[in-house]
Amino acid sequence: MADTRTEGGAEDDLPAGLRESPLRRFLEPPRTYTITRFFLLRLLGLVYFVAFFSAARQMPALVGHEGLLPADAFLDQVVSFSGTRLAAFRRVPTLLFWLGASDGTLTLLCALGAGLSLAVMLGVTNAIAQLVLWALYMSLSHVGQIFYGYGWEIQLLETGFLAIFLCPIRSLGPFSGPPPPRVVIVLYRWLIVRIMLGAGLIKLRGDPCWRDLTCLVYHYETQPVPSPVSWLLHQLPRAAHVGGVLFNHLVELVAPLFAFGPRKPRLVAGALFVLFQVVLILSGNLSFLNWLTIVPAIACFDDEALARLLPSRLRARALAANEREPARAHRIAAAVLATVVAIFSIQPVANLLSSRQVMNTSFDPLGIVNTYGAFGSVGKERYEVILEGTSAEVLDESTRWLEYELPCKPGDVRRRPCLISPYHYRLDWQMWFAAQSTVEGEPWLVNLVQKLLRGKPGVKRLLARDPFPDAPPRFVRAQLYRYRFTRIGDGKPGFWERELVGAYMRPVAADDPGVAGYLEAYGIEP
Numbered sequence: 001m002a003d004t005r006t007e008g009g010a011e012d013d014l015p016a017g018l019r020e021s022p023l024r025r026f027l028e029p030p031r032t033y034t035i036t037r038f039f040l041l042r043l044l045g046l047v048y049f050v051a052f053f054s055a056a057r058q059m060p061a062l063v064g065h066e067g068l069l070p071a072d073a074f075l076d077q078v079v080s081f082s083g084t085r086l087a088a089f090r091r092v093p094t095l096l097f098w099l100g101a102s103d104g105t106l107t108l109l110c111a112l113g114a115g116l117s118l119a120v121m122l123g124v125t126n127a128i129a130q131l132v133l134w135a136l137y138m139s140l141s142h143v144g145q146i147f148y149g150y151g152w153e154i155q156l157l158e159t160g161f162l163a164i165f166l167c168p169i170r171s172l173g174p175f176s177g178p179p180p181p182r183v184v185i186v187l188y189r190w191l192i193v194r195i196m197l198g199a200g201l202i203k204l205r206g207d208p209c210w211r212d213l214t215c216l217v218y219h220y221e222t223q224p225v226p227s228p229v230s231w232l233l234h235q236l237p238r239a240a241h242v243g244g245v246l247f248n249h250l251v252e253l254v255a256p257l258f259a260f261g262p263r264k265p266r267l268v269a270g271a272l273f274v275l276f277q278v279v280l281i282l283s284g285n286l287s288f289l290n291w292l293t294i295v296p297a298i299a300c301f302d303d304e305a306l307a308r309l310l311p312s313r314l315r316a317r318a319l320a321a322n323e324r325e326p327a328r329a330h331r332i333a334a335a336v337l338a339t340v341v342a343i344f345s346i347q348p349v350a351n352l353l354s355s356r357q358v359m360n361t362s363f364d365p366l367g368i369v370n371t372y373g374a375f376g377s378v379g380k381e382r383y384e385v386i387l388e389g390t391s392a393e394v395l396d397e398s399t400r401w402l403e404y405e406l407p408c409k410p411g412d413v414r415r416r417p418c419l420i421s422p423y424h425y426r427l428d429w430q431m432w433f434a435a436q437s438t439v440e441g442e443p444w445l446v447n448l449v450q451k452l453l454r455g456k457p458g459v460k461r462l463l464a465r466d467p468f469p470d471a472p473p474r475f476v477r478a479q480l481y482r483y484r485f486t487r488i489g490d491g492k493p494g495f496w497e498r499e500l501v502g503a504y505m506r507p508v509a510a511d512d513p514g515v516a517g518y519l520e521a522y523g524i525e526p
Contacts, residue, residue, distance in 0.1 A: 031302040032322040034179045037166055039306060040298045044163055045120030047292045048133055050422045051156060052113035055140055058426055059110060061458040062147045064103040068444040071101040071143040073523055093365050095139040109136050123174040127167045134160040146444060147426045151360030152289040157367035159295050162187055165337045168330060175317040178324035181334035187341055188299035192273060193256040195293055197352055198372040200252030202359045206376030215378045216241035221485045222379040224432040225285040225408050227419045231495050233283055234485045251276040259300060270300025281421050285408060288422035344369035382483045383435040384410055385504050389473030395507055402467035406431060410483050414494035427462045439505045443522040446515060449476045450526055453510035478505035
């Protein structure tokens with residue numbers, strides 16, 4: 001039976017010479033992680049739910065049959081390149097190869113994932129449920145293309161894959177089965193260590209402002225989707241920003257060194273990880289990334305550390321679960337997993353040690369062990385692409401242009417920044433990246449303009465405001481603006497001020513032959 005004795009009671013089993021040894025502080029009695037698993041899976045269920053729910057609302061417009069980057073056309077290209085459907089599946093593992101990539105199938109997978117993740121949030125889960133969630137999200141993320149090209153997609157896949165081995169197969173309740181194998185808890189700690197070190201090292205190797213401690217002077221203003229708290233933090237004096245960067249380095253570069261250490265330093269490291277993610281949640285809308293990062297950080301805490309967060313009734317059930325012996329097959333599966341993770345960790349570790357470190361990269365199609373990082377470079381100025389339309393038949397200097405508004409990205413300078421984390425508006429994010437590029441390299445943006453010109457209802461669901469609700473415009477163009485936060489006390493209304501930089505995309509009409517030829521070159525039906 002599992003040993004649930006307290007730390008004091010375990011000392012009697014130690015040799016007399018070792019009880020007073022300095023090595024004593026490195027030794028722990030056997031600890032349990034049933035309550036740890038309880039909190040870890042509830043938060044993972046929340047992240048899965050948000051991911052599937054937001055996908056159901058946006059995926060048809062983004063990658064549906066008439067979306068900006070149709071998934072069915074993408075899969076056809078993968079098959080053509082790979083030779084056979086099976087070879088294509090090995091390259092891009094998604095169930096949609098066999099089920100079809102219709103809008104109905106996309107919506108069905110999203111609904112199944114949302115329903116199952118909601119059950120996990122309520123405490124109903126096992127290894128099979130976690131396997132299905134992982135397979136469903138992998139199927140969706142692999143056809144999301146550029147809209148699913150963010151680091152948190154592979155991080156969710158790796159986190160979800162470990163969760164399969166955290167749970168028993170047969171039992172469904174949170175405390176109806178035996179405690180989790182300790183090796184899986186260790187693997188979650190290995191995940192949080194790689195996440196933190198990857199982010200910390202890419203900063204030191206990337207933008208010099210992380211080394212001279214000035215990055216936060218710019219970051220709150222130039223990050224993808226600022227929040228109201230971002231505007232407030234931007235007002236802080238330079239010394240506060242320097243302190244913020246030092247705290248960042250403490251959490252990402254120092255705290256990971258204690259994730260595998262003695263209990264008390266490990267608990268402190270875990271607390272720093274969680275606190276840091278909470279600060280990031282408030283200071284910007286980084287999708288569900290920070291919520292997801294808290295999941296492996298929970299593995300730094302044992303049952304004793306988390307027990308007081310549960311009602312006494314649930315604590316008693318957790319104690320009873322700790323008395324059960326894990327199934328032999330479960331222990332074997334966890335040991336095999338540890339071996340696989342150790343082998344697959346070779347490339348991520350080599351990448352961490354490399355002076356040419358890359359971030360947010362998977363080295364295998366299943367995303368079992370990945371490398372991570374965030375904000376290796378920080379923009380010093382903020383640029384935004386603003387789409388505008390007009391119903392005028394002839395364009396001249398007097399033409400009246402009306403702006404399209406997206407849900408959360410800066411547009412109207414008077415509009416308050418939104419706080420939406422863990423939700424994710426994927427088009428808003430992609431528009432932020434587009435402002436750092438040129439229209440020639442953004443076929444999805446050209447397709448968006450084409451669909452606005454043709455009045456396609458699907459893409460309109462991605463907008464916060466359509467200035468042409470009754471009939472599509474005659475022309476659409478894109479302008480590039482430089483945005484800056486206003487300062488408290490400067491007398492300027494709103495949260496932003498902006499100035500026009502120039503044209504990003506010339507005015508085009510629905511029958512523009514140049515647009516049609518451009519989209520066809522990318523395999524997109526205009």
